Amino acid sequence: MIINRRYFSEFDWISFLIAISLSLIGIAFIYSATRDASRTLFLWRQLIWLACSLILFAMVMLIDYHTLTDHVHFLYGFGLIFLLGVLVFGSEVRGHRSWLRIGTIALQPSEFVKIVTILALVRFLSRGNKEHLSGSEIALAAGITSVPMLLVMLEGDLGSAMTFLPVLGCMTLVCGLKRKFVVISVVAALSVAPVAWFSLKNYQRQRIVTTFNSELDPKGVGYQAQQSKIAIGSGGVLGKGIFQGTQSQLGFLPARHTDFIFAVLTEEAGLAGALAVLGLYFWLLQRVVGFTRAARDRSGMLLVVGVASLLAFHLLINVGMVLGLIPIMGIPLPLLSYGGSSLMSTFLGLGLILNVQARRFFY
């Protein structure tokens, strides 16, 4: 392990500071959304999670990512055992058996398994040097992804399981897919859609229907989507001011400190605040994707693509559902939403990316 001055000077402080800023903004609005019912409980908890995340981040920075990819089969196996453990011993929260409870702390191993899966994909996809991936390579990548994905699905967390797909998609796309594979997968997706529709649970189907007409059933399934839109729209351009949002402060907005933190932000900080936060995310993504050019090798590049696509997908799905553009799925907003697993896995991912960036001159 080589640590020298150059390593620190190459560290990308800007993206690190953007991530820290977003986390602190998140903590401010988590406090705003929960202070009425729980005072400072969630504020302190999230601060502790942030501290844990930073420790984790520092540790990842110290390890060469190649060490991780080289030993990824251990990590992958470990991850699957955890997921199985959750299925057996996990506790159920809002219909999902995806939580592992240790004392008062509850963790979602699936969040970490996503990162491990990326590492596994990096290892197997970066070996080739061709224009396109071969069929067997694609099959292998799909296999690597589908095992943890199916386990997460079995936990009942469909939204979280879905996030494996775009990661796989983006990484294989970047490695090169022949036109026929793209066509086949699109056709397959379309033919599976009706089957998927009927295999969904009733509430899941209704969520989809009400996305396009949340006024349809404002008291029932559409309630959350409608309350979210009310919170956002009533914020106006400059917002109602922190601690002043009636939707969030009076509890009309469910899951406000977790999945719907962006609605709280928009209600209290308005269009201006929402655009500022989206701008920070955009800047972060832009910067991170830029690292692909600097990456020393294909594996580093793929690692960046994988983590960035995971981050981007979480972000887009979450903001899309909060804005009422897509059905509600239980996906948190990275860095902003309350939750230790999400925050730590995000910093873990960022640590890996910055690791790639910082090590670009090490050969």
Added chain:
Amino acid sequence: MSINQDNRPLHARITFLKVTVCVIFVLFTVQLWRLNVLNHDYYAGLAEKNRLRIVPLIGPRGVIFDREGRPLVENIKSIDIVVYRDEISDVASLARFLEDGEIIPEIQFTARLQQYRRYPVFHPVVIKENVTLDDIAYIQSHQAEHPEIKILETPKRIYRYGSLAAHLLGYVGEVSDAQLKTAEYRGSKPGDIVGKFGVERFYNRSLTGVDGQLKVLVNSVGKVKAELEKVPSKIGQELNLTIDLDLQMAAEEQMSDKIGALVALDPRNGDVLAMVSKPDFDPNRFAVRIRADEWRELVENPDNPMQNRVIQNSFSPGSVFKIVMSLAGMEKGLVNPQSSVYCSGGETLYGHYFRCHEGGHGFVDLRRAIVQSCNVFFYRLGMNMGIDTISQYAQMAGLSIPTGIDLPNEVAGLVPSAEWKERVYHERWYAGETISVAIGQGAVSITPVQMARAVGGIALGGRFAVPRVVRPLGPQENPGLKAVEQSWNSEHIRFLRDSMWGVVNAGGTGRAAAVPGFDVCGKTGTAQTISDAGRQKIVASSRKDFESNAWFVGFAPKDDPQIAVAVLVQRGGYGGQAAAPVAGKIFRAYYQKIHTPKRPIPPSLISDAAMQ
């Protein structure tokens, strides 16, 4: 790891992904613009609606006092359970919840919702009144699951003395759809509690309070976080009745085991001092939503407890009508105190035998005819007078015309005339019919309040004040209703007073009404409720239903009439036996009251002027 991999095509693909993300960010910006700028007002309105709740503050109705300022009708706080329909998410589960907590059976709840269907959705549906502590605990412990259920404090009418003066005070209830369409209840909203009977109805507008409202900030489970704006409710106007509680209580007690009516009034100003109609009802049962079976029991009772017999029913006056006959006869010069007639116990007139007292009265003059209530004397007088004169004088005394008392549903009664028969039956009046009318039988029909007013007015020499149950605040009140004045010979009046004094105090039919020291004057009546011919047929069955209505009408004291009383005991038999003792108790109660120095009755405006 080779460093000579060609990653250029990979960068091109990454650029493709970057563009996709950019497009989605633009989409988000557009959606944010739509929500926060274009539709901001719409969503701001919805947010307001979410957090604000309007709690109605119901203005209590005015308190009603007796003439000495003793409260008869007040308000108490009642705790109601209401449901806000716009917040119901699942009617079936709400109904089950309410049934499980024994708040209201599911069927009744559904019916209640149905009943409110036409009302605005924000109008709370009252599902239970006067709830128990258990009910409140049940609702509050499930408030989070059912924020649509609320506990509301509302004023409820309480009638302190139960059924005392029930017909006069009336009752309140939720305004009906039909009533909302009438001018009388203009300004009422669905769900309002309005006066439906008696004083409560006649003075509904004055008594009605002004509703206020409370704007509160609520959270998503309906918990009130702050009061934002309060428009306090206002209590309705107070009413001071002319009723005297002591006299009313005495009257209630006297009538408690009877069917009939009693009214006592001050003939000088029309103040009704007591008013009783039996059987009666307890208005408190209406203040809370009355149960359907209780209501049916009241309206299907053959004795009509919901009728105020003092003003809503008219009866044959029987011999009390002889007062009017005597006055008319003297004024027309047809009789004088010296006129004399021989009574043999009956007389055949127009080929028909008309009965009098068994055994006959012998020679009777006008005074004796009144004191002993001789029919033969008045048959002759009626025959000479003719129906139109009878009708004319009866009308002068206010009979067959509504008195204009400040209570709803007063009827006019009837004194027949030739013109009336022509108009209603298209038949000529037969002279023989006049004979029955002369003794207050036949088509003559008079309300107890008319009777009391007539006898009081005649005693005062022809001044007929309009009866009233609410004391006016100033002399200008009730400008449309003035006392009717007739110019009758004061000698005739004095003679009538003396004769009526004789009825009670000098061996007449009304001796049971006498009060030592108080010169009570009066006249009894025993009105047949069925014709003689009909009586023959059912005489064997001797059912009480066919017994006569007993009357006593009188005033006191003789030379300064202050109180006039009419008592009717239905199916009571003889007036002298069934009605006169009741009237006597009322005169006694009044006499004791004015001779008790501790609590003098506040003098009314008119008697003040009269004394100066």
